[in-house]
Amino acid sequence: MMTSTTETPARRAMRLKEELAKWTFLAPALLFLVLFFGYPIVKNVMMSVQEYTTRTFYTGEAPWVGFDNYIAVVSSSVFGTAMLNTLLFTVGSIAGQFTIGLALAVFFKKRFPLNGVMRSLMLLPWLLPMIVSSAIWKWMLDKDSGIINEILGVVGVDAVPWLTSTNVALAAVVIVNIWLGIPFNMTILYSGLQDIPDELYEAAALDGAVGWRAFRSITWPLLRPVVSVVLILGVVYTLKVLDIILGLTDGGPANATVTLATQSYKLSFANFEFGQGAALGNILVIISLVFAVVYLRVSHAEKED
Structure with a gap:
């Protein structure tokens, strides 16, 4: 049927x-x-793609200008400096955050007294509002009365103009951003380490694979999916960091710490060139998307190999 x-x-x-x-x-x-x-x-x-200014809020008129805003921001004398600073700021921050965060995650994977308490305390920088953190660090890095230079003076090092020198201002901002990003990296990587069975390390130890060899053969390969997430999110977040830089140096001195994010903010809310600010913001979004796509493709190709 x-x-x-x-x-x-x-x-x-x-x-x-x-x-x-x-x-x-x-x-x-x-x-x-x-x-x-x-x-x-x-x-x-x-x-x-419009001439969007303060007048637009009253008249509602925003004439079409095509790619003029993009051409204006790219041809600006600040764009090259902002692009280079963004690259240095992002690479330096991600390298420091990830390296220290991974080291702390591996350290806290071991069981010892007060492990949980110490991990909780490590989250404090992440929980503080950005503007509060930048205010505290601005005081700490002050050339004349900052605690950092006070400590350096004890060991015989001259006071460093952390936030007022074009040579070290960007490095100072990177250090602060590393401090802020360590808890995020540590937390995510620690969660990834918890998913790796202890039996694998015990079996590897029988073959003499301990310490660095165990990390290279077991930890790193199994942690790579988590590493990909951490790096992509870290880069996207770091590219748009704004409040820390504004709070510490406001992009100075002499544009030494200006980035694409801070320049986009200044174009929009200091110069009231909202069209150019939006154009620069879109360029930043495109850079983030390109990095994410390229990194995912490279990671996928390495897995297949």
Whole structure:
């Protein structure tokens, strides 16, 4: 006997109800994404191709200028410096945050008294508001009364103009950002280490693979998916760091710490050139997307090999 494959009206109605229920639950999330992510992105793109100034808020007029805003920000004398500073700031911050965070994650994987308390204390820099952290560090790095130079003076080192010298200001900002990013890296990497079975280390120890050999043969290969997430999120976050730099140096001295993010902010909210600020912000978004795509492709190719 052949079974008919025709869907009955009752079954069709049930399937439609199930689909409707799915979309009912998804609707709030989709609406949230459209309103708070989709609209700002589209609006920013539109502003970048318009002459959007303070006058626009009163008249509603924003003449179309095409790519003039992009040309203006790229040809600006500050763009090259901002691009180089962004690169140095990002590479230095990520290298320091990741290296120290991974070392601390491996350290805290070992069981010892007060392990949990110490890990909790390590999260404090991450929990403090950025503007508070920058204010504290600005006081600490002050040339005349900062605690850092006081300590250096004890060991016979002359006071360093951390935030007022074009030679060391960027390095000082990188150090502060490393301090802020260590807890995030440590927490995520520590979670990844917890998923690696201890039996693998015990079996490797029988073959003499301990210490660095165990890390290279077991820890690193199994931790790489987590490492990819940490690095991508770290780079995207670091590229848009704004408040720390503004709080410490305001992009100075002499543009020594200006980045694409701070320049985009100044164009929009200091010069009120919202179109150019939006254009520079879009360039920053494109750089972040390109890095994420390239890194994921390289990681995927290495896994296949």
